[in-house]
Amino acid sequence: TQLLEQSPQFLSIQEGENLTVYCNSSSVFSSLQWYRQEPGEGPVLLVTVVTGGEVKKLKRLTFQFGDARKDSSLHITAAQPGDTGLYLCATWTGANNLFFGTGTRLTVIP
């Protein structure tokens, strides 16, 4: 059983479109992180959310933590080709153990 299910698994959109990707679980988390991984590189942290209902914005990216702290979403406004990559949600399941979701592969077509 996957602890963190992400959807959709693949997403291909045109430049300028909006999109939302989701990270869902049946477990409650104290915090949740979103990483972006570009081809040939390691994941890079985008944001950490810790409070139920919390919304954080990073330029055109909006992150929301569910009220019950079981799920999260990432919304991208006016997607750019530079947004292309693998988006991963993750949570610390214990000391020194970061568990990653199944990932969403986003392609933004110019």
Add this chain to the structure above:
Amino acid sequence: DTAVSQTPKYLVTQMGNDKSIKCEQNLGHDTMYWYKQDSKKFLKIMFSYNNKELIINETVPNRFSPKSPDKAHLNLHINSLELGDSAVYFCASSQEGLGADTQYFGPGTRLTVL
């Protein structure tokens, strides 16, 4: 001034060989990790070390042996390589390893076993 570096970037080898991947971090972090990313891009922790001591070993075959000579280095040695070991291996580090801590990843080593 790369934060987490690993070598080599690419590694192609035959089944049965033994190989090592090196990792170094210059962030002064206490905890280092090895992750394996499979062909479906699922990223799974293999090991974590805190202050040179093994903290987590996630059901990894004992053909994989991490070694931490000091806090800044965590190398991965793999014996008797198998086809299923082909993947991208990422080294990472963090300061505390919990809560809102940030993981810093290396660029990855793509291992191909023929």
